[in-house]
Each structure stands twice: as structure tokens, then as C-alpha cells.
Amino acid sequence: xxxxxxxxxxxxxxxxxxxxxxxxxxxxxxxxxxxxxxxxxxxxxxxxxxxxxxxxxxxxxxxxxxxxxxxxxxxxxxxxxxxxxxxxxxxxxxxxxxxxxxxxxxxxxxxxxxxxxxxxxxxxxxxxxxxxxxxxxxxxxxxxxxxxxxxxxxxxxxxx
Numbered sequence: 722x723x724x725x726x727x728x729x730x731x732x733x734x735x736x737x738x739x740x741x742x743x744x745x746x747x748x749x750x751x752x753x754x755x756x757x758x759x760x761x762x763x764x765x766x767x768x769x770x771x772x773x774x775x776x777x778x779x780x781x782x783x784x785x786x787x788x789x790x791x792x793x794x795x796x797x798x799x800x801x802x803x804x805x806x807x808x809x810x811x812x813x814x815x816x817x818x819x820x821x822x823x824x825x826x827x828x829x830x831x832x833x834x835x836x837x838x839x840x841x842x843x844x845x846x847x848x849x850x851x852x853x854x855x856x857x858x859x860x861x862x863x864x865x866x867x868x869x870x871x872x873x874x875x876x877x878x879x880x881x
Contacts, residue, residue, distance in 0.1 A: 832862060 816822045827833050834840040844860055861869070 817826075832840060832842065842860070842862070
């Protein structure tokens with residue numbers, strides 16, 4: 722028994738036992754890790770499958786949502802432009818309600834003159850040469866051009 726006890730406490734024996742115990746612990750931890758890894762890999766695959774299916778399921782509705790938000794923003798922009806146009810038209814209507822403005826516009830656009838006034842039309846001699854018809858229409862008052870156009874349209878033969 723004394724030899725066994727001495728053998729039991731020898732350094733070589735203790736190192737051998739320590740090495741065997743350490744090897745057993747390492748082997749057990751490796752098998753546990755591998756078991757965990759295989760379980761984790763299956764779980765990870767399932768999680769990846771669920772995430773992918775959620776992305777696929779939500780892709781079309783998200784695209785529709787973004788498209789509708791862009792459409793709403795576009796309609797808001799159009800509404801704002803329409804409101805600005807309405808304001809401009811209201812301002813123009815208010816200006817035309819003023820008799821002085823209406824008279825000024827009639828004189829300027831239609832070349833009207835008040836009774837007792839003499840009207841003049843100044844022709845710029847600087848523009849490039851125009852055809853005779855264009856020169857004639859530029860020198861005549863607007864109402865003469867209207868009647869000239871009616872007579873000319875009446876004189877054309879109708880192909881049918």
C-alpha cells in the first residue's frame with residue numbers, strides 16, 4: 722500500500738491524471754458546444770426563414786404605402802398651386818372691377834379712343850421684311866383684320 726500511495730502522490734502520476742481530467746473536460750465542452758451549435762444553426766435557419774418571409778410579405782404593401790404617400794404629396798402640391806391660381810384670378814377680377822383699370826386695358830389692348838380724341842398707330846420700321854399680307858395686317862386696326870379674316874374664310878372653297 723505504501724507503493725500505491727507513493728505512486729499516487731508522484732509528480733508523473735499527478736500530471737498524467739491532471740492531463741486526463743483536462744482532456745475529458747475539453748472533450749465534454751467540445752461536445753456540448755457542438756450540440757449547441759447544431760441547435761443554434763437550426764434555430765438560426767428557422768429565424769432567417771421567418772425574417773425572409775416577413776420581408777417578402779411586407780415588400781409589396783410598403784411599396785404601395787410609399788407610392789400613395791408620394792401621390793398624396795403631389796396632390797397637396799397641386800392643391801396649393803390651384804389655390805395660388807384662384808388668388809391670382811380673384812386679384813385680376815378685383816382689378817377689372819375698377820373702371821379706370823378697365824378703361825386703360827381697353828385703350829391699350831383694343832386701341833379704343835374716347836370721343837373727341839385722335840387715335841394713332843405707330844409702326845416700327847425696324848423689323849425684318851414681312852410679306853405684303855403681314856405688313857397689311859400689322860397696319861390695319863384689329864377689327865379690320867377680323868372682318869378681313871371672315872371674308873377670306875368665306876371666299877375659300879370647301880373640299881368635300
